[in-house]
Amino acid sequence: MTMEGFAPEAVAEIRLRLASVKSEGIRIGLAIESGSRAWGFPSPDSDYDCRFVYVRPERDHFSLFPHRDVIEFPIVGDIDTGGWDLRKALLLALKGNAVLVEWLKSPLVYEEEPGFRERLGALLEAIMVPGKVAHHYIGLMKQHQPGDGAEPVRLKKLLYGIRPAIALEWMRQTDFSKLPPMNMLECLEDIDIAEKMRAAILQLVALKKETREMGEGAPPAPLMEFLSSSLARYSDFSSKLRQDADRDKKMQELANHFYLDEVRRVKP
Numbered sequence: 001m002t003m004e005g006f007a008p009e010a011v012a013e014i015r016l017r018l019a020s021v022k023s024e025g026i027r028i029g030l031a032i033e034s035g036s037r038a039w040g041f042p043s044p045d046s047d048y049d050c051r052f053v054y055v056r057p058e059r060d061h062f063s064l065f066p067h068r069d070v071i072e073f074p075i076v077g078d079i080d081t082g083g084w085d086l087r088k089a090l091l092l093a094l095k096g097n098a099v100l101v102e103w104l105k106s107p108l109v110y111e112e113e114p115g116f117r118e119r120l121g122a123l124l125e126a127i128m129v130p131g132k133v134a135h136h137y138i139g140l141m142k143q144h145q146p147g148d149g150a151e152p153v154r155l156k157k158l159l160y161g162i163r164p165a166i167a168l169e170w171m172r173q174t175d176f177s178k179l180p181p182m183n184m185l186e187c188l189e190d191i192d193i194a195e196k197m198r199a200a201i202l203q204l205v206a207l208k209k210e211t212r213e214m215g216e217g218a219p220p221a222p223l224m225e226f227l228s229s230s231l232a233r234y235s236d237f238s239s240k241l242r243q244d245a246d247r248d249k250k251m252q253e254l255a256n257h258f259y260l261d262e263v264r265r266v267k268p
Contacts, residue, residue: 007048017081027054028053028054028111029052029054029120030112031052032050032051032052033051036208040183043211044210048079052071052082053083053120055086058264067085086262093124093255094248094255096128096136098167100124101133106182123254130179131176133179134176135237141164141165145161153216153218154216155216155217155219159204159208167187168230169230185205199222
């Protein structure tokens with residue numbers, strides 16, 4: 001697949017790394033580009049963040065010494081490549097971690113096993129609880145808070161705090177009935193917010209797309225207003241998250257059956 005704007009040598013290097021994983025008998029279900037390129041706001045020097053989901057052969061599960069549940073390559077230059085074992089990915093998804101569903105929605109695909117995306121997508125629709133995913137985005141938003149706005153902040157960090165806040169607003173305006181798009185600009189287009197906030201977000205995105213190093217600056221007041229209102233809205237979200245043991249058990253069973261089926265699946 002040709003990826004517009006991607007350096008051919010970077011794509012070739014990533015595919016070499018993926019080939020080295022498969023040479024060990026490991027299936028790669030899906031390998032995509034994550035990070036700012038897939039989120040819709042790359043900069044001229046954005047890294048290549050390849051992430052993949054893999055399945056070890058059945059023989060690897062019959063060992064006294066379990067394998068690591070991640071495969072990582074050294075970061076060389078601007079190329080960052082790493083993958084999760086399907087087991088790790090599903091366990092995190094059951095907890096509401098949105099990373100796997102974001103990978104699944106990435107439009108930038110290095111390679112994929114025929115049918116894997118469809119099978120995994122159907123499972124995630126059944127087991128991902130929007131309320132748990134919202135909790136995940138709340139954690140991301142808090143992690144990237146720029147402070148009280150009185151001091152200059154890293155503008156890149158500010159943008160990384162805005163992204164989960166927009167995802168949360170998208171979910172809220174759809175009554176937490178489904179999961180948001182991976183691309184932040186798609187989320188922004190779909191939600192109803194004050195125009196001054198929308199304009200400030202788009203201005204920050206434009207700056208990142210044009211500037212190799214965003215540096216520090218005073219956070220725009222509309223963005224601080226947007227973040228502070230979102231933080232206040234979700235300050236006690238955890239206490240409102242409905243617990244349902246029967247639901248969770250059913251979803252665990254679905255995920256377990258899916259995992260076993262994939263481990264036993266013959267490589268196409």
